[in-house]
Amino acid sequence: MEQNDTTTIEMSAMEIHKVAPPPHKTTLQKLKTRLKETFFPDDPLRQFKGQPLKKKLILGAQYVFPILEWGPNYSLKLLKSDIVSGLTIASLAIPQGISYAKLANLPPIVGLYSSFVPPLVYAVLGSSRDLAVGPVSIASLVLGSMLREVVSPTKDPILFLQLAFSSTFFAGLFQASLGFLRLGFIIDFLSKATLIGFMAGAAIIVSLQQLKSLLGITNFTKQMGIIPVLSSVFHRTNEWSWQTILMGFCFLVFLLLTRHISIRKPKLFWISAGAPLLSVIISTLLVFALKAQKHGISVIGELQKGLNPVSWNMLHLHGSYLVLVIKTGIVTGILSLTEGIAVGRTFAALKNYQVDGNKEMIAIGLMNIVGSSTSCYVTTVNHNAGSKTAVSNIVMAVTIMVTLLFLMPLFKYTPNVILGAIIVTAVIGLIDISAAYQIWKIDKFDFIVLLCAFFGVIFISVQNGLAIAVGISIFKVLLQITRPKTVLLGNIPGTRIYRNLDHYKEALSVPGFLILSIEAPINFANTTYLKERISRWMEEYESGETKKQSELRYVVLDLSAVSAIDTSGISLFKDLRMVLEKKSLELVLVNPIGEVLEKLQRADDTKDMMGPDCLFLTVGEAVASLSTTIKYQIPTHV
């Protein structure tokens, strides 16, 4: 077969292949293809194609309620592992729920409410099997800090709670709309580098906030920045309570140790999952036995019993706080999606099933909308080791329900310092130094973005740090478009392959030809640059070595990598032709893709830009066909 291959190439060496016009499509067809690629790249409805109506209805119901898909095949064996996993995540969810609610400046019980209703909603609507539902640290922090800028949670707790529920409502609405409008790709604009920097910064801000409870300070600053917090810590050393510090230190060491063990041996994940609840129980018993609340250790105090009260009457859907709650909703909504969707996709890839990001967003959004009417604040999905189906979320919700109904009085003596320790242990995992190092190694610019997010969060504010990093990431992408690469190509001796002269040292430039490859879509943002850059390439040819062998005759532009063009881009070729004609040079275009070719043809009224001598399928063919016209001073190589 290889033999055949050689002969065919030999036969065709003289043959020049035409650049064919692309098959005709109407504007409407093109628009349809484009819209499909943009909004339905995963073709979510392909399974419906060619099915009978009844099957379609069943598939449709399964599509909306994934529980119908796996429910019928549910077995006792699955239930067993789901019960174990549900109890494990519940034991983690109870202390974390209380802690995160405090982080968001909300009453601790709201954290438990948020671990009861949303998991039930997700169990019905969600398509991921490996996730636990509940509040998370970053969204809690951002929600609390954005609302606290306007309303004080201590002076006006009812209004603050109302705004938190309203923000949750808008977060859910925004998430569901993103999914419904198939705009889920918006969360992709938070790059990996941005997220790593942002999360590390947020983890430090969160940990610093915990110094209040870890040191037992009563008059703590209301600000989030690293400077006011540290000054608050060191100006109030008189308020430090050694009993609190001792207790906090011991439990923090214990929690970090269990976390370390679980990281080392992933099979022992239940150790770190159970440690927080164990700490809560032990510390509560300690306080109760030693009456430590009278010796400077602050405790949670009385908690209300009972299930989630309705809260839809508390939503601010108009009025003066509307802008604030919408903004808070959008920011926390995006943040919680980013984490949730990424985790969901990773697990789906690991266990080889599909997760439709947009559908997940609708599920998470509806979960938050329902949550906002039942006294829950923003929740999302999170990694849950050991679960097999969404039933584990139901088991967890039932456990929380039992807690809410019967166990609330037990938390009366739980010390606040233990909640601080639990939060610090949880957020410390968000600081991913090895990933940051990997980014530094691969791409220095990405590392700068990471640093901007990190320092922005620490020194400016959580939401502004995030905005700065996203802005820089997008600016970098725009800069790449504004300054596309133009590469000088040369011939690899003995072949018809043309490659970057700078990269492939054996490649040789062809006298009489300036062969450039343009490596970006040509549009309004780079037309001017490309015009200037190409004329500079011509000047460099004139002053270079190749000039001595032959005068420049042809400017060959390899358009293989030009994936799109707009009207400004088309004018580039017209202008270039005009400039080249003045210098008696010819412009040759190589391998434009269908869209580019079509637009060029439509713009080329006189038909002289697209003649057979100006348009080739490969650089090799263009050079072979045109080089007969070149007179060489020193004919060395072609």
Place this chain on the structure above:
Amino acid sequence: MEQNDTTTIEMSAMEIHKVAPPPHKTTLQKLKTRLKETFFPDDPLRQFKGQPLKKKLILGAQYVFPILEWGPNYSLKLLKSDIVSGLTIASLAIPQGISYAKLANLPPIVGLYSSFVPPLVYAVLGSSRDLAVGPVSIASLVLGSMLREVVSPTKDPILFLQLAFSSTFFAGLFQASLGFLRLGFIIDFLSKATLIGFMAGAAIIVSLQQLKSLLGITNFTKQMGIIPVLSSVFHRTNEWSWQTILMGFCFLVFLLLTRHISIRKPKLFWISAGAPLLSVIISTLLVFALKAQKHGISVIGELQKGLNPVSWNMLHLHGSYLVLVIKTGIVTGILSLTEGIAVGRTFAALKNYQVDGNKEMIAIGLMNIVGSSTSCYVTTVNHNAGSKTAVSNIVMAVTIMVTLLFLMPLFKYTPNVILGAIIVTAVIGLIDISAAYQIWKIDKFDFIVLLCAFFGVIFISVQNGLAIAVGISIFKVLLQITRPKTVLLGNIPGTRIYRNLDHYKEALSVPGFLILSIEAPINFANTTYLKERISRWMEEYESGETKKQSELRYVVLDLSAVSAIDTSGISLFKDLRMVLEKKSLELVLVNPIGEVLEKLQRADDTKDMMGPDCLFLTVGEAVASLSTTIKYQIPTHV
């Protein structure tokens, strides 16, 4: 030579070329190259290289003051044509200056001031020879409308004037900074489509405003939108003055006629250039002779004599209006640059000399800074037929000076209606229907951007219409990045060329291979999409015709068009490899460019992604080398 070509190709048909690592460069070197390409793509200092010190100094002075470059060669012959051209543009500048100042809600004399000092500054600093300096319609409109939203020009004329000068100062500062920081490419983000739509919309808004003077209405709306203006026109028909309408109509027809003649015969450009002044003279004489100001025709009235008073003491560089004047300055600064730089570049290309866009911006910026201290408002450069050097601007300035010193009383009886007719004639040229049609023909999406700018300006507001259009243009570019094209390649029979299967109908897919070309930089914004899209391509292979001939074995990604990659992009390949391994498929990369190759190598700790079986220089070589391992059910073609 062709013969040689064939033999070498035959010889090398079996030979596989290695993908060479790019020559080593340090991070600093790469950064330097990158910065140079971004900020100095035109290499403005290349003429200094290798020159002796004295020559360098002379070149440096000429670089800063282009007048030193052309001044010494100035001849009497050039002077003659410059005087003719200077007088011509002055005769246009006087009526236009007065009209545009009124458009900006400023005293008419400020328009004349603005045609005196800035041309002198530009004559010394500017490098374009074909441009006239003065206020322009669009910037005047935007300046007036942005300031009028906050301060009333009739109730508080002094403050309004101060804010206009302050905005001019910031416009100049912004322009000069853009040039100095080599950020001139920012104006490229105003695409051609945006500008055509915006200018047409602005021309209509400006023309509608002139209905006040053309119809002689005294109580006119203060708003700019099409709806309030038209309702104002038709609700005040009782204020229409037939004398004004008659006079306005006659002169409007005369002016449009002269404009038409000059467009038809460009040699007669002086007819349209002289017509406005002639109209002013005739109409003034008419009013004076008929005492028409007593019969409902409103006139300009007394104008102050004398040259520009200093105004640096009027600048608001702090205080409550600072945000307003900075915003106005930036918007008008960008708008006037866009026009000026584009015109300058066009002429430079036509007459074959270089214009450094960033240097021009510094010149225009300094001109506005100086202008703001000498009672001028925002000016820019504009097309000036007939001028040979910047001396024509000096001639014009001297003519304006004479006017300011001695001729001001003559304008006392100039009717306002004539100014309205002059403005309408000037802005009607901004509506470029044939360019809009051309855009419609070539690119439907660009046309949508154009319509957004047009209707945004007409129905929302001038600055918001512009913002919307720019936003949409950038969104389109980002969308292209978020949804890059992945193209299925096939072999063109008898060659080693691989092209889009969809476009080239003769191309054949290769059994056992899924050959995809990715046509965009791979980054955080499209990694998720690409992952999903590639797995859909694999599914399509599985359900397609090719499957019957051979099971899928290799996924070949042609990376020729991937011009950049970031850390998220690198993770795409790692994830893909993992997914493919599960299905016993192999990932083959073809022709990554230097940067991509380097980052892949740095990320590939285990070295298994870059083995000789996974990396090829061309698709043809990859297929030829790997296809021996494929077992075919029906061996037809390769």
